Amino acid sequence: MNALRRIRALIVKEVTHLGRDRRTLAVVLAMPLLQMILFAYAISFDVKNVSTVIIDTDHTPASAAYVDSYASSDFFTVVGTADSLADVDRIFDRNQARIAVVVPSGFGRTLADGGQAVVAVYLDGSEPTAARVGQAFTTALNQVYGQRVTIEWADTQGLDVTSAGQLEPRVRTWYNPDKSSSDFLIPGLIVVIIMVVAVQQTAVSLVREREQGTDEQLAISPLKGWELMIGKLAPWTLLAFAELVAITLVGRWLFDLPLRGSVGVLALGAALFVFCSLGLGLVISALAPTLESANMLGLLLSLLPGFILSGFAFPLSSIPEWLQVVSYLLPARFMVTISRAVFLKGAGFEQVWPELAALAAYAVIVIAVAVLLNARRRR
Numbered sequence: 001m002n003a004l005r006r007i008r009a010l011i012v013k014e015v016t017h018l019g020r021d022r023r024t025l026a027v028v029l030a031m032p033l034l035q036m037i038l039f040a041y042a043i044s045f046d047v048k049n050v051s052t053v054i055i056d057t058d059h060t061p062a063s064a065a066y067v068d069s070y071a072s073s074d075f076f077t078v079v080g081t082a083d084s085l086a087d088v089d090r091i092f093d094r095n096q097a098r099i100a101v102v103v104p105s106g107f108g109r110t111l112a113d114g115g116q117a118v119v120a121v122y123l124d125g126s127e128p129t130a131a132r133v134g135q136a137f138t139t140a141l142n143q144v145y146g147q148r149v150t151i152e153w154a155d156t157q158g159l160d161v162t163s164a165g166q167l168e169p170r171v172r173t174w175y176n177p178d179k180s181s182s183d184f185l186i187p188g189l190i191v192v193i194i195m196v197v198a199v200q201q202t203a204v205s206l207v208r209e210r211e212q213g214t215d216e217q218l219a220i221s222p223l224k225g226w227e228l229m230i231g232k233l234a235p236w237t238l239l240a241f242a243e244l245v246a247i248t249l250v251g252r253w254l255f256d257l258p259l260r261g262s263v264g265v266l267a268l269g270a271a272l273f274v275f276c277s278l279g280l281g282l283v284i285s286a287l288a289p290t291l292e293s294a295n296m297l298g299l300l301l302s303l304l305p306g307f308i309l310s311g312f313a314f315p316l317s318s319i320p321e322w323l324q325v326v327s328y329l330l331p332a333r334f335m336v337t338i339s340r341a342v343f344l345k346g347a348g349f350e351q352v353w354p355e356l357a358a359l360a361a362y363a364v365i366v367i368a369v370a371v372l373l374n375a376r377r378r379r
Contacts (some may be wrong), residue, residue, distance in 0.1 A: 032193045032243045033250060039189050050134055052076045053097040055085065060108030066119070070101060075137045088122050098124045099134050175344045182255045187339040188312035190247050194270075195277045195332050196302045198240045202233075202281025203298035207291050233278050233367075240274045261342035265349050265356075269338040272359035276331035277302075279366035286373035310336045334358045 052070055056063050070076045079097055082088070088100045102120040110117040121138045123131040176183050251257040259266075281298060288294035307313055309323060310332035316324055327333045334355040341347035349356070 032197055032247055035193050036186070036189055036247050036250060037254065039185075039193075048075055049077045050075060050099055050137075051079045051097040052099040052101060053080050053082055053088075053091050054078055055082045055087070055100060055102040057084075057105045058103050058107040062108030062111050063103045066103060066107070067101075069141060073137070073141060075134075076141075085120075092122075092124045098131075099138070101138075183257060183344060184340075185313070186251045186255055186257050187343040188310065188336045190244065190251065191273065191332050191335045191339050192303075192306040192310065192312050193247065194240055194244050194274065195306050195335075196299075197243065198236065198274060198277035199281040199284070199302040200295065200298040202236055202278045203284040203288065203294045204291050207285050207288055207294045233275065233282070236278050237271075237274055240278070241270065244270050244274070257343060259343055260346035262348045265347070265352060266338070266342045269335060269342075269352065269356055269359060272356065272363055273331055273335040273338075275363040276359055276366060279363060279370055280331070282370035283366060283373060286370055305330050306332045309333065312336055331359055331362050334362075 054067050054070065056067055067078075071078045076099065082091060082100070085102055088102075091097050091100060100122040102122070104118065104120070107117045107119070119142070121135075123134050125131045248257075248259075252259060280301065284294055284297045284301065288297055305327075309316070309319075309327040309330055311327075312332070316327055316333070319327075338347075338352045338355050338359075341352050345351075
């Protein structure tokens with residue numbers, strides 16, 4: 001009972017301090033929402049409306065029909081034409097187009113004779129993603145157009161190609177059929193933003209006590225180390241959880257983010273993840289000598305690893321193996337998996353229990369480390 005009274009008194013102190021520092025409280029509450037909205041709109045892996053310039057040196061009905069296949073595509077946006085291949089460098093240097101399609105002279109005559117016509121497609125590789133996707137779309141467009149030309153030529157020759165064997169792939173995308181970047185990014189973005197805010201704010205908690213001189217009062221008080229950690233964690237846990245709920249609601253309302261899985265599993269994972277992040281912030285707070293260093297360490301251990309080593313934006317299988325091992329030291333790796341599985345795949349406890357167990361173990365270890373480090377510093 002005495003421990004509960006001491007913890008409650010410390011929680012009241014922390015809540016009172018937050019209530020008096022209204023500017024900090026407003027930033028903590030509003031910043032995650034603003035970050036989520038800005039990042040969700042600004043970050044996108046959807047490549048479309050790629051500016052394309054056409055150089056048609058054949059000027060025949062066949063070349064015009066081929067050029068129309070680009071203009072009618074949703075991926076390519078024909079922004080103009082040029083006269084010669086020499087203009088491609090100038091067009092790319094001025095960022096007037098990302099793709100240049102060159103139709104050589106004799107294109108129509110070669111098709112009419114049943115030959116294999118050749119076109120040249122040049123890609124601006126300064127944007128690798130657009131270049132890779134552009135190459136894939138260009139290849140697919142030419143294959144479809146080539147099949148159509150072959151069928152038309154066979155008809156003119158009186159040949160029946162309907163009896164020939166054909167392969168028709170039917171591809172179906174599960175979980176994210178529209179391949180929407182927002183559906184992919186927002187579940188991970190929620191995790192990264194909460195981690196940054198939680199780590200950053202708790203990282204300065206104990207340092208602020210030391211700089212204001214109240215750390216000595218806590219040191220001579222009956223508070224035990226674990227009581228101090230719980231008292232410090234409790235207000236920020238509730239605040240972080242409220243922010244998580246608000247961000248999730250905004251994501252569903254503003255971006256139509258699906259929530260197909262168990263809300264209870266998501267809440268359990270979120271609670272464990274918040275404890276992990278706050279515990280990591282308290283470890284930083286126990287080690288950092290000044291507020292500036294605490295802020296720097298908080299950003300260093302939350303923002304960059306959260307973006308790079310959590311699987312939020314890049315698949316972990318594409319990074320070096322030693323970095324994949326390092327990623328296991330970050331709770332965001334496990335929570336991003338849980339978040340995407342619940343939001344997009346309809347996962348329940350059976351599917352994500354290994355990640356939940358990892359978060360629970362991480363929370364226990366990091367809070368125990370924070371208690372030991374703070375006790376050593378007080379001594």
